[in-house]
Amino acid sequence: MYIKRTAVIGSGTMGADIAYVIANAGIPVVIKDVSEDALEKAKAHIDDLFQTRVARGRMSPEDVQNRKDNMTFTTSNADLADVSLAIEAVSENMRVKRAVFRELDQALPPLAIIASNTSALSITELADATGRADRVAGFHFFFPAHMMKLIEVISGTSTSQETLDTLRRFAEEIRKIPVSVKECPGFVVNRVLMASMAEVLRFQHETQIPYQEIDQAITKAGLAPMGPFVLGDALGLDVALEVARTLTAAYGDRFQPGPQLEALVGEGHVGLKSGRGFYTYR
Amino acid sequence: MDEAQEQRLILRFSLATFLESVRLFEEDIASAEEIDIAMRAGAGLPKGPLRWADERGLDQVLQDLESLHASVGERFAPPASLRDRVARGQLGVKSGIGYLTYAQ
Numbered sequence: 600m601y602i603k604r605t606a607v608i609g610s611g612t613m614g615a616d617i618a619y620v621i622a623n624a625g626i627p628v629v630i631k632d633v634s635e636d637a638l639e640k641a642k643a644h645i646d647d648l649f650q651t652r653v654a655r656g657r658m659s660p661e662d663v664q665n666r667k668d669n670m671t672f673t674t675s676n677a678d679l680a681d682v683s684l685a686i687e688a689v690s691e692n693m694r695v696k697r698a699v700f701r702e703l704d705q706a707l708p709p710l711a712i713i714a715s716n717t718s719a720l721s722i723t724e725l726a727d728a729t730g731r732a733d734r735v736a737g738f739h740f741f742f743p744a745h746m747m748k749l750i751e752v753i754s755g756t757s758t759s760q761e762t763l764d765t766l767r768r769f770a771e772e773i774r775k776i777p778v779s780v781k782e783c784p785g786f787v788v789n790r791v792l793m794a795s796m797a798e799v800l801r802f803q804h805e806t807q808i809p810y811q812e813i814d815q816a817i818t819k820a821g822l823a824p825m826g827p828f829v830l831g832d833a834l835g836l837d838v839a840l841e842v843a844r845t846l847t848a849a850y851g852d853r854f855q856p857g858p859q860l861e862a863l864v865g866e867g868h869v870g871l872k873s874g875r876g877f878y879t880y881r
Numbered sequence: 882m883d884e885a886q887e888q889r890l891i892l893r894f895s896l897a898t899f900l901e902s903v904r905l906f907e908e909d910i911a912s913a914e915e916i917d918i919a920m921r922a923g924a925g926l927p928k929g930p931l932r933w934a935d936e937r938g939l940d941q942v943l944q945d946l947e948s949l950h951a952s953v954g955e956r957f958a959p960p961a962s963l964r965d966r967v968a969r970g971q972l973g974v975k976s977g978i979g980y981l982t983y984a985q
Contacts, residue, residue, distance in 0.1 A: 749918075780911045783905075787910065794901035799890070
């Protein structure tokens, strides 16, 4: 299927970044949120991203205007009437997402695809909220979406091959790299990242070697662009702990992170955003 | 951290990364090629985990895992797909095939 017009549902940072990526590929995009305030913030965020490109000489002000002319900010479902792909990026909560999927199922044309940017929830459960389970899939961007090239295209039990093919093509059209993934807790990237992070946390607990020495050894050996403790702080230790618990429940003790993560989160030290996590900031 | 500890850290990190990637492959969640692409493009790893193992040599990786399995625990048990490949002489880059295939 050819994707002529798209929508991003939910205009938080992730939704705004996704809409920016789509607009930058010259594809019309409707940005829908229930809150006018959230839409204003998204507009300002997208303006910043464009301005950075102009300041670096990567885009002309005319180009920016052309891209912006392709973006529609709205709170109304009426603007979804001729959309052929909607990407949902609302908060990571099954009840909220299912309500959005039910609403989209009513508002979108019958053949439109509904994709979720979820990093953890079941695609099949989301698809069940609609009457078009064959046209529902995961379309998982990585943070920040305007820089990271990967998209995990995730199939639920009823997702059709045509839907997956369309989404892979669309990912390439917006200059991303698609990989096809069958639904499972953590999908590919987060599952592998958390497995290695849990192992390094256990190593640290056994040896009591300082976090910084461990991070340095891993980057010095060229194994990863940043060490697991820097990464955890950036991700948010509350988020990391939640993911570790979900994956431990799904796969077993190899995702058990050891006591440090739980202790830090318990003390309110959740990483970069709170000024302290494994490291202290400012 | 002394040299031996550092080597051990690097091995545990690399093998935990490799093992989870192999599980995804064995569960048919994604292809070997796409698992490597995902970890490079989505996590910034300089080398895909399956390619890493193929370059190290799957016979060597099997030895590494057997030793960690004995000293650290069950989570480092060598996966079936690794034993199979080593038994068939598919040792990675040096034999032209491992988890991925290589032009000779």
